[in-house]
Amino acid sequence: MGYFRKAIEQMAGYISGFQPKTADAVKLNTNENPWPCSPKVLEAIRKLTAENLQKYPEAVADSFRDVSAVVLGVNPENIICTNGGDDLLTICFRAFCDADRPVALAEPTYSLYPVLAGLQGCEVIEMARDSKGSLGQLAQANAPLTIICNPNAPTCDFIPIDELAVLAGQLSGVLLIDEAYVDFAEDNAVRLINDFDSVIILRSMSKGYSLAGIRFGYGIADAALIDGLMKVKDSYNVDTMAIAAATVAIGDQMHLKDNVKKIKTERSRLTQQMRTMGFEVPDSQTNFVLARSVKKEAKTVYEALVERNIFVRYFSLLGLDDKLRITIGAPEQNDKLLVALTEIIG
Amino acid sequence: MGYFRKAIEQMAGYISGFQPKTADAVKLNTNENPWPCSPKVLEAIRKLTAENLQKYPEAVADSFRDVSAVVLGVNPENIICTNGGDDLLTICFRAFCDADRPVALAEPTYSLYPVLAGLQGCEVIEMARDSKGSLGQLAQANAPLTIICNPNAPTCDFIPIDELAVLAGQLSGVLLIDEAYVDFAEDNAVRLINDFDSVIILRSMSKGYSLAGIRFGYGIADAALIDGLMKVKDSYNVDTMAIAAATVAIGDQMHLKDNVKKIKTERSRLTQQMRTMGFEVPDSQTNFVLARSVKKEAKTVYEALVERNIFVRYFSLLGLDDKLRITIGAPEQNDKLLVALTEIIG
Numbered sequence: 001m002g003y004f005r006k007a008i009e010q011m012a013g014y015i016s017g018f019q020p021k022t023a024d025a026v027k028l029n030t031n032e033n034p035w036p037c038s039p040k041v042l043e044a045i046r047k048l049t050a051e052n053l054q055k056y057p058e059a060v061a062d063s064f065r066d067v068s069a070v071v072l073g074v075n076p077e078n079i080i081c082t083n084g085g086d087d088l089l090t091i092c093f094r095a096f097c098d099a100d101r102p103v104a105l106a107e108p109t110y111s112l113y114p115v116l117a118g119l120q121g122c123e124v125i126e127m128a129r130d131s132k133g134s135l136g137q138l139a140q141a142n143a144p145l146t147i148i149c150n151p152n153a154p155t156c157d158f159i160p161i162d163e164l165a166v167l168a169g170q171l172s173g174v175l176l177i178d179e180a181y182v183d184f185a186e187d188n189a190v191r192l193i194n195d196f197d198s199v200i201i202l203r204s205m206s207k208g209y210s211l212a213g214i215r216f217g218y219g220i221a222d223a224a225l226i227d228g229l230m231k232v233k234d235s236y237n238v239d240t241m242a243i244a245a246a247t248v249a250i251g252d253q254m255h256l257k258d259n260v261k262k263i264k265t266e267r268s269r270l271t272q273q274m275r276t277m278g279f280e281v282p283d284s285q286t287n288f289v290l291a292r293s294v295k296k297e298a299k300t301v302y303e304a305l306v307e308r309n310i311f312v313r314y315f316s317l318l319g320l321d322d323k324l325r326i327t328i329g330a331p332e333q334n335d336k337l338l339v340a341l342t343e344i345i346g
Numbered sequence: 347m348g349y350f351r352k353a354i355e356q357m358a359g360y361i362s363g364f365q366p367k368t369a370d371a372v373k374l375n376t377n378e379n380p381w382p383c384s385p386k387v388l389e390a391i392r393k394l395t396a397e398n399l400q401k402y403p404e405a406v407a408d409s410f411r412d413v414s415a416v417v418l419g420v421n422p423e424n425i426i427c428t429n430g431g432d433d434l435l436t437i438c439f440r441a442f443c444d445a446d447r448p449v450a451l452a453e454p455t456y457s458l459y460p461v462l463a464g465l466q467g468c469e470v471i472e473m474a475r476d477s478k479g480s481l482g483q484l485a486q487a488n489a490p491l492t493i494i495c496n497p498n499a500p501t502c503d504f505i506p507i508d509e510l511a512v513l514a515g516q517l518s519g520v521l522l523i524d525e526a527y528v529d530f531a532e533d534n535a536v537r538l539i540n541d542f543d544s545v546i547i548l549r550s551m552s553k554g555y556s557l558a559g560i561r562f563g564y565g566i567a568d569a570a571l572i573d574g575l576m577k578v579k580d581s582y583n584v585d586t587m588a589i590a591a592a593t594v595a596i597g598d599q600m601h602l603k604d605n606v607k608k609i610k611t612e613r614s615r616l617t618q619q620m621r622t623m624g625f626e627v628p629d630s631q632t633n634f635v636l637a638r639s640v641k642k643e644a645k646t647v648y649e650a651l652v653e654r655n656i657f658v659r660y661f662s663l664l665g666l667d668d669k670l671r672i673t674i675g676a677p678e679q680n681d682k683l684l685v686a687l688t689e690i691i692g
Contacts, residue, residue: 003490003520003544004574008441013577019402027401036396045587046392050382053559053591055373056552059362083429083561086580094465095354112581119440119578144349174349198349206402213399213586215429228350231359232465234432235458240559241391241587245399 007121014115020311026333029311031153031181031288033210034330035259037245038252041211044244057240060230064238064247068218071250072190077223080230081246083237085180085204085217089116091232092200096145096174097122104143106134108320110153110178129155135163139170146171149178151185154315154325156284161189168196174225176200180217181286183208183260184267190220197222200229207287208256209249216246263287267328273338277345288327295345298322304344310337353467360461366657372679375657377499377527377634379556380676381605383591384598387557390590403586406576410584410593414564417596418536423569426576427592429583431526431550431563435462437578438546442491442520443468450489452480454666456499456524475501481509485516492517495524497531500661500671502630507535514542520571522546526563527632529554529606530613536566543568546575553633554602555595562592609633613674619684623691634673641691644668650690656683 002009020027061081069076082088093116097103103117106129117124127137129152138146146167151158168175179201182188192199201220206212216238219229238246249255271281271289280292293301302314302324313325326337348355366373407427415422428434439462443449449463452475463470473483475498484492492513497504514521525547528534538545547566552558562584565575584592595601617627617635626638639647648660648670659671675683 003571004441005444005447008574008577011577014581019405030402032401034400037399039396041399042394042396045394048388048391050385050388050556053383053387054380054556055378056362056365056376056558057561059365083585084580084582086582090580095350098351098467101351121444210396210400212402212582215403215582215585225349228354231354231357234430234436235360235362236430236432236558236561239429239561239585239588241591242585245587 007118011115011118014112018311020309022309024309026310026329026336028327028329028333028337029313030212031207031286031327032212033207033259033263033287034328034333035210035262037210038249038255040248040252041245044248045241048241048244052240055240057236057238057243059236061238061243064218064243064250067247068250071253072220074190074193074220075223078193078220078226080219080221080226080233081238081243082217082219082233084206084215085178085202086112087215087233087237088202088217088219089113089178091229092145092174092176093117093120093122095229095232101144104138104141104146106138106148108155108317109147109149111315113147135159135167139167142171142173144173145176146173147176147178149180150189151181151285153181153286154288154290154313154320156282156286156288156290158185158187158285161187161192164189165192165195168192168199171198174198174200176202178202180204181207183256184263184287185285193221197225200225205246205249208260209246210259211245211249214242214245216242263328266331266334270326270328270334270338274341277341288325290323290325292323298324301341301344305337305340308340310340312337353464357461357464360458364657366655368655370655372656372675372682374673374675374679374683375659375671376558377553377632377673378558379553379605379609379633380674380679381556381608383556384595384601386594386598387591390594391587394587394590398586401586403582403584403589405582407584407589410564410589410596413593414596417599418566420536420539420566421569424539424566424572426565426567426572426579427584427589428563428565428579430552430561431524431548432458433561433579433583434548434563434565435459435524437575438491438520438522439463439466439468441575441578447490450484450487450492452484452494454501454663455493455495457661459493481505481513485513488517488519490519491522492519493522493524495526496535497527497631499527499632500634500636500659500666502628502632502634502636504531504533504631507533507538510535511538511541514538514545517544520544520546522548524548526550527553529602530609530633531631539567543571546571551592551595554606555592556605557591557595560588560591562588609674612677612680616672616674616680616684620687623687634671636669636671638669644670647687647690651683651686654686656686658683
């Protein structure tokens, strides 16, 4: 064709988790929450009128900023709302990276980061997340943008916030802490924005709040950093319905806590039972586990599960191709998975 | 700060039309539709369940593509769905432009284009839209991306599709025809995608379909061009609620036609009456007029309207600073405007 920039022509594009069409599929492949969102969300959506939809949305989603600021103990000026967490990632790459300004990552991590780097035409400085010294190596690389996914996808592990504070102090560029899964973890990094004007925390309503369908994420950072990111976002990047839904959802912290508690209970049960079957399952701080298949090849297990209409995530990548990433489902979904795994492993 | 790319530090950012907070304001400044969307839209939204919102949306909004393909007489593969028309513009800049690949524009036009060029770090080749030879000049510039807004914002004029076909044939790069306002025009350019694999048509649900609040736009182009654009868009760039709303809205062409007819009637009335008052008002093919204020300075008229809680758009830009851009409102809004203008002009 020749119409596109070379980087676009040459790239494969990001591949999302498969969405099975049958209603009876057990879908444990895209880290969705098996329990419903707060009932207040549906109420809020159903109250919307044609007049609400006729007008452009709030340009910076002030309703959400006001409520979430109270929940998070920050000011509304510390918050930028985005069309899912992915939109914030895109904004950060466009704001901080170019051919002369690389991004630094500890791999394996969220596979979208290198795709966005490719789109932006910036170099990716990669190091291994599993080595103890990876934060020191990131500090040494000292890139204009450093991204840490914490807790990490797909490895489920969690870096203590004190260690991230040390890293933030060493870097002269921006440290983006992707907390998409933090609702299931033991701590979070919000307090760092008081000490560092260079730290951005990414949050998502997709996982803990059961709202993957509404595409709503947000960033938390020093007000000056937020101001700069606002220049890069689309003028009206979140819609009226999503703002209404996200605002009442984050206002209902009781519902979140209840939901997270149920997932943690199932996470413990799945982890224990899979260990009993011989899988290596590290403790998880997310709503999924990354299980190493010891008795049979991970790919074989994955395919045998697909045959049973059970979908988990398999990555044919070095260091991951012996593992399965499994979303914590509802009890009956996890039961079906465990029965199937018992059959497959034998 | 120093954290951002230089282009971001130096830019001012796009300024959206002011959103007045009082409910009794007459809001004719952001080209919203004064009549409500199809009642089917609210029905569709109210049918959504918590389960719909828990899951990620359709990655490429197949429901919308299937219905709109029928309406437009194209194939679903010819359509990309985006988070408002602005998202498609951003995608195109990222797909086709960089430091070595400029964009060509005929000014004055939608003021977001040069902002996006600034973000992407590409040169803007500008020529005057009002000169008869501007299409010839665009052909000569032969940029990797040429954008024509048609009908144009803020000048309301319409370039015949045959002339755009000639331009498309002369260019070796992509021709993006921004048809955000085309529902109010006499013709459209969809047929060009059969003859040119380099033409992209931008559409929006914000204006004709009264759905500015849902952020839903789409592009129509050759399937290979769409495939490339898909690599650049965020994985889940439109949400489940917006897909549901947009799909039933575009399926209700009766409602659209009825709505557009009412706006055209009011457009004629406003145009005639403002001409009688001494404004120069060119015929419009959009849902707004661009009126040159002859008797008093446009800025003075704008400010006197604001004092009366009536909001129109004033651009303090060369060639536009003697004009007001006025959205076609509902009859009672237009009446209030006309009364106020009579008072102000004297």
